[in-house]
Amino acid sequence: MSGELSFLQERLQAWNARQASWGGPLYRGRPTPRNTDLTLMSNDYLAIGGHPAVLDAQVRSLRAQGNGALMSGVFTGDSDPLRRLEADLAHWLGAPSVMLSQSGWSANVGLIQAVCPAGGSVYVDELAHASLWEGISAAHAVARPFAHNDTEHLERTIRQHGPGLIAFDTLYSVTGDLCPLPDLTAVARRTGCDLIADESHTLGVLGPQGGGLVPSLGLTDAVAYRTASLAKAFAGRAGLIACSPEVAGYLPYHSLGAVFSSTLLPHDVAGLSAALGVLRTADDRRERLEQHSRHLRDGLTALGYHIAPSESQIIPLQPGTEPGVRRLQQALDARGVFGAAFVPPSVPVRRCVHRLSVHSELAPADLDRVLDACAAVRDEVGLREWRSTRRLPTRRTAAVHH
Amino acid sequence: MQTTDLRDDHSTRTRDHRVTGVRDDRITEIVCDRLEIEPGEIAETDRFVEEHGADSLALIGVLAALEKEFRVTIDQNEMPRMAHLAGVRQVLAETAGW
Incomplete structure (x- = not known):
């Protein structure tokens, strides 16, 4: 057999x-959620x-233009x-300007690959999205990770x-905590670095008219x-890069994903515009x-779940191990509450979570139903044995022992 | 006079041992907390990644936490030497001049 x-x-x-x-199954083979x-x-x-406005725009576009020219964005x-x-x-x-790409992945990979020199340093939060790491690799740059949201460690590393470049997510997709943006901009200013902020989970959600954390x-x-x-x-299918004109x-003409992969379809564009x-x-x-x-974060905390550092719509229940996540998922699925299992490579080993x-x-x-389900499964999933639970301050562990 | 010197010397050594012991415990605690390992489960020369399945990135968190705790700056090029507890202690001792 070959190697x-x-x-x-x-x-x-x-x-x-x-x-x-x-x-048992975590992904394929899992029951499909019913309408209820x-x-x-x-x-x-x-x-x-x-949303009717989004669907109507997409249908109109499909009927008028079909799937469009199917060509590289170079020719747009x-x-x-x-x-x-x-x-x-x-x-x-x-x-100042925006370039659209096929996905958030292609935006991050294509940007770093095109703007970072080989051998250049990219300071990257240890929990930053995989596409940022992939971009560093594609650029043949040097990833210099810093501890999650630790701007003092970042600055020491830059020194x-x-x-x-400094690359990070504005809201972390598993832990649900925001980046310390003012501190990151201050470090960048002091050290002469440029920032790449991935706003995937804050765009539409935070800021004036939903423009994200930065604005x-x-x-x-x-x-x-x-x-x-x-x-x-x-709720579409594309990525964006906001940058100088x-x-x-x-x-x-330099981001390889933009050059060598077909651009968005007309009904993607119509849906995104709507x-x-x-x-x-x-x-x-x-x-x-x-x-x-x-409401959910407070309710889960009161039930004895350790959901820190979440401060957003992303709420991680933290069994830690893969079998633990599977057991929790199965228990909640049976009560009609379907979350998402995150196991390596999406999270570090022993930090597996079930994300709501x-x-x-x-x-x-609906919110009551989620909390009722999470209350009902605590013994079944062994909540008090989770390492995340054991990290709770003593007075809060009382809730686990209901 | 001679007796007093010896007593002082013994007292200093005892204090140093206590400091070293407390420091060693704290290092173990930080490493185990970051790597999600129970302190009793790890030996001095167990390799974090190979023997405890630790994520290599988690070692960045270890490094940052040690820097903060002991007010030192560790060169990231030393990371390969920090593959087990003994290596961590050695790099820290060299960096801090203990």
Whole structure:
């Protein structure tokens, strides 16, 4: 057997053994949520995926243009609706320019690959999205990780290795905590670094008209690059890079994903344009999202779940181990509450979580149902034995012992 | 006079041992907390990644936490030497000049 085949056989065997250790399916083979169940897996935080304005725009586009020209974005003309959407997004974000890409992944990989020199330093939060790490690798740059949200460690590391890019998420997709943006901009200013802020989970959710964390703190001029997946609150299928006009003009011809992969389809663009219109005026949904999220975080904390450091609509229940996550998922699925299992490589070993993603259109009865389910399963899932529970301050562990 | 010197010397050594012991315990505590390992489960030369399945990135958290606790700056190039508790103690001792 060749080395490559042997490698794959070993990987497949390890994968099968790992799945067997879960005690049942985590992904494929899991029951499908029924209409009466609560699905808290989606990143559609403002629940606009089925909004009539978005659907109508997509249907109209499909009927009028089919799937379009199916070509690289290199050939997209100035009068294409995609260019208009880029201009509208830039205006909304308070950014000089925006370039759209096929996904949040391609935005981060393509940006870093195109703007960072080989051998250059990229200071990256240890929990930053995998696409930022992949971009560093594609650029042949040097990843210099810093401890999560620890700007003192970041600055010490920069002082050792010199200026470069600083890459981070504005809201972390598993832990649910925000980045310390003012401190990050201050470090960047002191050390001569440029910032890449991935706003995937804050775009549409925070800030004036939903423009994200950066504009909400008045820091648009302090962040050189903003990126995002538009498959979250935008409920679409694309990514964006907000940057200077010079870089936006350079990227379509140097970011390899932009050059060698086909651009967005017309109905993607139409749907995103309509979604932008909805998001701009969705303050009521943003307010409900914030209220629902706080209600669930407070309720889960009172039940004895250690959900720190979450401060958002992303709420991690933290069994720690893969079998623990599987047991919790199964217990909650049986009560009609469907969350999302996060195991390596999405999270570090022993930090596996079952993520609940809140959306704005949940009813009070839905929130009660989630809390009732989480209360009912505590003994079944061994909550008091979780390492995350043991880290709780003593007076709060009393709740676990209900 | 001679007796007093010896007594002082003994007292200093005892205090140093206590300080070293407390420091060693704290290092173990920080490492185990970050790597989600029980202190009783790990030996001095157990390799964090290979023997305890630790995520290599988690070692960044270990490094930052040690820097904060002991007010030192550890060169990230030393990370490969910090593959087990004994290595962590050695790098820290060299960096801090203990």
